[in-house]
Amino acid sequence: MLAALQTELLLAFRKRSELANPVVFFIIVCALFPLALGSRAELLSPLASGAIWVAALLATLMSLDQMFREDFDQGVLEQMELSAVPFYQQVAAKIFAHWVMTGLPLVLLSPLLALMLFMPAESYPVLLVSLLLGTPVLSLIGAVGASLTVSVRRGSVVLSLLVVPLYIPVLIFGSTAPQMAAEGILPLGQLLWLAAMLVLFATLAPLAAAYALRVNMLGS
Amino acid sequence: MADPLLNIAGLNCERGGDPVVVNMSLQLHPGEILHLAGPNGAGKTTLMRALCGLLYADYSRLEWNGMQVSSALEYADELLYIGHRSSVRDRLTVHENLQWLASLNPAASLELLPDLLQQIKLAGYEDELASSLSAGQKRRVALARLQFSPALLWVLDEPFASLDVEGVELLQQWITRFVNEGGSVLYSTHQRVDFPGCHYRRIDMQVQGEAA
Numbered sequence: 001m002l003a004a005l006q007t008e009l010l011l012a013f014r015k016r017s018e019l020a021n022p023v024v025f026f027i028i029v030c031a032l033f034p035l036a037l038g039s040r041a042e043l044l045s046p047l048a049s050g051a052i053w054v055a056a057l058l059a060t061l062m063s064l065d066q067m068f069r070e071d072f073d074q075g076v077l078e079q080m081e082l083s084a085v086p087f088y089q090q091v092a093a094k095i096f097a098h099w100v101m102t103g104l105p106l107v108l109l110s111p112l113l114a115l116m117l118f119m120p121a122e123s124y125p126v127l128l129v130s131l132l133l134g135t136p137v138l139s140l141i142g143a144v145g146a147s148l149t150v151s152v153r154r155g156s157v158v159l160s161l162l163v164v165p166l167y168i169p170v171l172i173f174g175s176t177a178p179q180m181a182a183e184g185i186l187p188l189g190q191l192l193w194l195a196a197m198l199v200l201f202a203t204l205a206p207l208a209a210a211y212a213l214r215v216n217m218l219g220s
Numbered sequence: 221m222a223d224p225l226l227n228i229a230g231l232n233c234e235r236g237g238d239p240v241v242v243n244m245s246l247q248l249h250p251g252e253i254l255h256l257a258g259p260n261g262a263g264k265t266t267l268m269r270a271l272c273g274l275l276y277a278d279y280s281r282l283e284w285n286g287m288q289v290s291s292a293l294e295y296a297d298e299l300l301y302i303g304h305r306s307s308v309r310d311r312l313t314v315h316e317n318l319q320w321l322a323s324l325n326p327a328a329s330l331e332l333l334p335d336l337l338q339q340i341k342l343a344g345y346e347d348e349l350a351s352s353l354s355a356g357q358k359r360r361v362a363l364a365r366l367q368f369s370p371a372l373l374w375v376l377d378e379p380f381a382s383l384d385v386e387g388v389e390l391l392q393q394w395i396t397r398f399v400n401e402g403g404s405v406l407y408s409t410h411q412r413v414d415f416p417g418c419h420y421r422r423i424d425m426q427v428q429g430e431a432a
């Protein structure tokens with residue numbers, strides 16, 4: 001399991017130029033808001049957390065298609081399946097590496113973009129916590145979608161249709177939490193919901209993704 | 221004779237909805253080399269993948285090492301499958317690839333790595349990315365696994381493809397040694413490769429529906 005994690009992180013690091021794509025997209029979207037709406041604090045600050053969350057969601061969505069494709073095509077996944085290490089653990093390692101290279105940079109960049117969007121100072125910690133809990137959920141749900149569509153060429157439309165509805169609760173809880181914090185309310189409920197979703201999907205998504213990948217392998 | 225390592229009866233499998241293997245029986249004993257021969261499309265790859273559990277198949281009997289098993293995946297970690305696709309990861313170096321392949325089986329050992337790299341003629345290439353290797357070199361990396369795996373059965377789909385003369389000889393030696401130590405090998409090839417002194421058997425497969 002640890003060896004698999006090490007390999008996947010190393011591979012993700014080698015692929016960093018491709019994985020930078022969603023991160024750049026995230027920055028561009030957030031940077032375009034002040035340009036399009038005018039950089040007025042009273043206009044932007046209510047939009048800030050929503051804009052950051054929508055951009056993070058779309059950036060993650062962009063990166064999903066490639067999560068398993070290369071390994072599926074090169075026969076790497078079938079060797080993982082045949083190996084003595086449980087397949088779902090290796091899939092979990094892949095999902096974690098994906099989050100480290102796409103989700104984590106979004107979390108780390110978000111304060112900078114929040115500044116650009118005039119987010120009130122009291123929302124910052126809540127935004128960080130909500131993204132830290134929420135982006136892994138996006139990667140985990142996305143992994144299930146990506147594994148279901150791995151054998152579909154040009155499957156990204158199907159993938160989006162499959163995954164976006166499941167992203168909605170994360171988006172709602174994630175984007176309302178910083179807004180509530182701005183009004184001086186501690187959004188404990190929202191954050192606990194995100195944490196609960198993280199626990200749920202961290203447990204089930206690797207199993208589901210592993211099963212879906214296996215079904216796709218058997219059919220090919 | 222001892223119990224067969226793999227004993228399968230009434231095997232049927234399909235490729236793209238067409239039956240390619242129909243009601244086949246197959247026994248493979250320890251120390252035996254089984255050569256699957258036949259024209260393209262005869263179902264050699266399909267059969268091998270089915271025996272490894274990588275393809276849906278149904279059978280009336282499936283026994284591994286004398287034990288009844290319900291699915292090929294139950295013995296998957298005791299066999300080694302090397303297929304057409306190299307399963308070598310382009311963005312890892314030769315050394316990292318071998319480490320990764322070894323990590324797939326906790327019982328594998330990488331102690332003999334420098335010697336192994338000499339044997340596969342890749343000494344000095346340890347830190348090259350696999351994407352910069354030739355097809356034959358990649359195949360050598362994939363095949364190097366054979367030397368550190370504790371598997372009882374090697375399932376090799378066209379293992380000699382894209383290997384040079386020396387590579388073919390090396391693989392022949394490896395197979396001969398493995399079989400003499402009690403391992404079993406199931407392989408397919410269109411090349412002429414002999415294994416003198418080994419318990420060798422050949423199965424000729426036909427394209428289904430052609431005879432009719």
